[in-house]
Amino acid sequence: xxxxxxxxxxxxxxxxxxxxxxxxxxxxxxxxxxxxxxxxxxxxxxxxxxxxxxxxxxxxxxxxxxxxxxxxxxxxxxxxxxxxxxxxxxxxxxxxxxxxxxxxxxxxxxxxxxxxxxxxxxxxxxxxxxxxxxxxxxxxxxxxxxxxxxxxxxxxxxxxxxxxxxxxxxxxxxxxxxxxxxxxxxxxxxxxxxxxxxxxxxxxxxxxxxxxxxxxxxxxxxxxxxxxxxxxx
Numbered sequence: 001x002x003x004x005x006x007x008x009x010x011x012x013x014x015x016x017x018x019x020x021x022x023x024x025x026x027x028x029x030x031x032x033x034x035x036x037x038x039x040x041x042x043x044x045x046x047x048x049x050x051x052x053x054x055x056x057x058x059x060x061x062x063x064x065x066x067x068x069x070x071x072x073x074x075x076x077x078x079x080x081x082x083x084x085x086x087x088x089x090x091x092x093x094x095x096x097x098x099x100x101x102x103x104x105x106x107x108x109x110x111x112x113x114x115x116x117x118x119x120x121x122x123x124x125x126x127x128x129x130x131x132x133x134x135x136x137x138x139x140x141x142x143x144x145x146x147x148x149x150x151x152x153x154x155x156x157x158x159x160x161x162x163x164x165x166x167x168x169x170x171x172x173x174x175x176x177x178x179x180x181x182x183x184x185x186x187x188x189x190x191x192x193x194x195x196x197x198x199x200x201x202x203x204x205x206x207x208x209x210x211x212x213x214x215x216x217x218x219x220x221x222x223x224x225x226x227x228x229x230x231x232x233x
Contacts, residue, residue: 014225015220019086026054032104043066058113088122089101098133098212107210121215150181216230
């Protein structure tokens with residue numbers, strides 16, 4: 001089970017350390033969430049000091065923060081690929097590096113950017129670590145497919161809940177104009193198999209399981225950063 005907690009200092013340490021991995025001339029994927037926000041702000045300070053980079057935002061939130069921080073922006077259509085993507089996670093598996101993402105409902109765009117990166121660096125605090133993923137998996141669905149997808153999730157022994165907006169009536173609507181189902185499966189013994197099942201479900205735009213994508217996870221603590229590496233060196 002994941003640990004509780006996760007201070008702002010821990011998030012800052014992880015985000016700022018990740019920003020140090022960016023070199024002059026890089027195209028950087030700019031993730032979404034509170035920990036990735038620290039990386040974006042740190043990049044802005046490095047740009048102000050003379051670093052030459054371009055950022056590819058994964059959401060309206062990250063785009064606006066990057067503009068505020070002074071990070072020049074581009075798009076995947078213009079650059080084709082990303083040198084380093086820095087993004088957060090709702091949960092990560094310690095041994096495999098598999099992730100659950102989508103707490104900010106930006107996982108479709110995040111996955112496109114993160115998968116295009118030569119190096120994908122995840123920033124997290126200790127509360128996001130787990131021996132086995134058990135966080136609800138966000139699934140972005142076409143509005144007309146909400147009920148069929150929920151039925152398919154039930155057939156996979158999951159329970160789908162339509163995500164509701166917090167400050168207005170009605171559901172959360174993604175930047176792509178779709179809905180989000182938060183799908184609880186309990187402990188996920190085989191994230192890869194579940195990812196395939198969700199990806200092949202008609203009406204699913206994208207799901208929040210990121211399997212065999214992360215190259216490393218930087219786990220921030222109040223004292224520093226633990227670096228966990230995955231895949232080929």
